[in-house]
Amino acid sequence: MRKAVVLLSGGMDSATTAAIAKDEGYELYAISFDYGQRHARELESAKAAAASLGAAGHLIIAFDMRGIGGSALTDEIDVPLDRKTDEMAEGIPVTYVPARNTIFLSFALAYAETLGAFDIFIGVGQVDYSGYPDCRAEFIESFERTANLATKAGVEGKGKLRIHAPLVSLGKADTIRRGLELGVDYSLTWSCYVGSEKACGRCDSCRLRLAGFAAAGAVDPLEYA
């Protein structure tokens, strides 16, 4: 069985991506990050999602991005609330975390290399998204090229490292439809940036999620404040 490393944040996109990888026949090795995020409770969702998907391994890497800061998710900056989708489309918001997906993919690459895996799955999308540069296809393609130059696995030519981003061109509604087909339990996922007891329903991440469920004609099983 081919192994794949799947970045699992605990959110709905990464859970859907993991279900797609499983459906494609991969044995799943999840990787998650405890990086000082405001909404560290997403890690509990990541663990639940990994278990629910029958992952063969789940590695949680801890480091502290609060020493770097520069983001509403890791620094003393307020998470913006109640923004409309067209506002989200204007520029890169303060919830952007500097170089986050580059860091996450780099660790996934190390994990893949040690496992002998050549496939890494990441749940980025550039349709209904928050304007983060590291969620775009051209970033993913460039990282894939770098990965093949960076590693023993890439250089020795036993296989080509591939970064799969199956949601990159899917809107949230299509992502949710695909996930529901595959039996993803969205009650186990967590999207809210604020990280309180219940999802806020007001941050960009909650709003994109709720709009996606509405457009898919489905009910979001999460409780909102």
Next chain:
Amino acid sequence: MRKAVVLLSGGMDSATTAAIAKDEGYELYAISFDYGQRHARELESAKAAAASLGAAGHLIIAFDMRGIGGSALTDEIDVPLDRKTDEMAEGIPVTYVPARNTIFLSFALAYAETLGAFDIFIGVGQVDYSGYPDCRAEFIESFERTANLATKAGVEGKGKLRIHAPLVSLGKADTIRRGLELGVDYSLTWSCYVGSEKACGRCDSCRLRLAGFAAAGAVDPLEYA
């Protein structure tokens, strides 16, 4: 004054690279990594080198690569000793740490973005080296391209992120000569992989260092076991 982020391992190459960046007029922000390496004592050398160079900041990021393993530097694998330079040139040795420079550069990228810096210096070289794929110019160039696609700093076009690798085409002897010209205090640096009280003189890293000092006609100020 332009800011630069400099990867500072505590070794002689990164100390020389930092001195070059300083000589080019940058204000230095050092970054080092406590990643579960066998030779964590190199971090004391990194702190000493940062102080000696007058760095304006020094960030140490801690994470544990022992959960990933796959290297003699982070796993229960012996560090090879007494290898000749031509043996080192054959293949990628067990001291290779999966995706290490990709991870390190990703954190440096995050730090640079938060500081408003567009220049990152890394002391990789591909002349007298251990065959690590992530020390080669083509990897550095590809990472630079990825960095500009990954970040707000790169995408907003206020500047181009540059990864400087001033030693990439220099042999160890030339590196040492350049460092001595710039006043680098090599007694503050640490290269040995084994991480005992004194440098072993037998691992690849010690052997490359000693051969470099000999070829430069200089005396290595470190004590060897």
